[in-house]
Amino acid sequence: MNLQDKYLGWGKEVFAIEEQSIREVANSLDEHFAEAVTTILDCRGRVIITGMGKSGHIGRKIAASMASTGTPAYFVHPAEAGHGDLGMIVDGDVLIALSNSGESEEILALIPAIKRKHVQLICITGKTSSSMAKHADIHLCAHVSQEACPLGLAPTSSTTAVMVLGDALTVALLRARQFTPEDFALSHPAGSLGKRLLLTVADVMHGGQDMPLVQEDTPLREAIVTMSEKGLGMLLVVNIAGELCGLFTDGDLRRLFQDNRELKEWLMADVMGHTPKTITAGRLATEALKIMQENHVNGLAVIDANNRPVGALNMHDLLQARIV
Structure with missing residues (x-):
């Protein structure tokens, strides 16, 4: 041996x-x-x-x-x-x-x-x-x-x-x-488990002036400027009543460039995705991560009970919060 x-x-x-x-x-x-x-x-x-x-x-x-x-x-x-x-x-x-x-x-x-x-x-x-x-x-x-x-x-x-x-x-x-797991998290607020169990979407989302918000009749060229300024790689699109009606991401923009040599005079209603993935502000940040992973998306619109946007978050926000 x-x-x-x-x-x-x-x-x-x-x-x-x-x-x-x-x-x-x-x-x-x-x-x-x-x-x-x-x-x-x-x-x-x-x-x-x-x-x-x-x-x-x-x-x-x-x-x-x-x-x-x-x-x-x-x-x-x-x-x-x-x-x-x-x-x-x-x-x-x-x-x-x-x-x-x-x-x-x-x-x-x-x-x-x-x-x-x-x-x-x-x-x-x-x-x-x-x-x-x-x-x-x-x-x-x-x-x-x-x-x-x-x-x-x-x-x-x-x-x-x-x-x-x-x-x-x-x-x-x-x-x-x-x-409960929530009780455990209260004893471990500084640990990764505590953050996973205690942080809500409201704690990590971008709201107010930081929200990447445009109207559905906003020209695409103008919307691209807004998306660049907000830096989230996404735009929340609302109708005249202020309700969320679509989502536009930098991935959508890349696909437009691939399919078209020139950007036409499109409005956001012409190019946005009509079934955006959403979450409410009171949900746990871990739930946001699960939705992103299951749907293979990098961003979510945060809405209220009336389907009006109150914020936005992306995978980078969850990484920064050490949820991932």
Whole structure:
């Protein structure tokens, strides 16, 4: 066996061991998991997660996942809690403590104070007979039969199992709260997902004086000047009542040049497309993108309830807004 095959084999072995560990924890889930979800849902305060070492790293991730999906949560380092940060935990909170051995001295030292504060204690450990398990109001077992580390020393399968158990709690809470994509976006306004879910057509369209608007009896030569000035590569064409009746794009103009050596004295009514693709200002920008992609167009007219143009947008606007 060459080195490349050996390394590949080692990698696949880790996946196999950790996959089995996750199955072991999944099969051990019982009514205590449901009780933990109910306790967190009934929590009047916040969820605090704590853990030492690698468990602490996993705890930070679980806290971040919960906080972004409708369950207010944050991480407190157990050593710092013993030197003042315990004041961050108050009556009505729920504390989730992580420790594979269940014998973390830093966490055990906090338990008497936690009990006096009337804080519900959920412990996630790998041993049902551990000290933390015995003191917990609710104990979730994350026991694994084998670490992926061949030395049996580095936390590997055990931390993965706790991570997945934390995800299971997070998702169960999310579903129980009927958390929506829009709720998620409100927690991620600076991210691309937040922009995709929150931005409306009104946020990205060109309206008012920037709208590329012409009448249907406008001469083509004059309309081309307007299209060039507005810089959107399109024109919204309206009738005498101000209603949208057509759309003219730079693609339409190129095709006219291809078919005719000279531009005739056409009016916009002679050359415009009579079935423009439209959208309303209150729709999501992602919906505008979908309409463009499905119809193979680069621009849309934005109309009101009376079919009157209120704006225009093109694919470049969506690119700038990072919708695409």
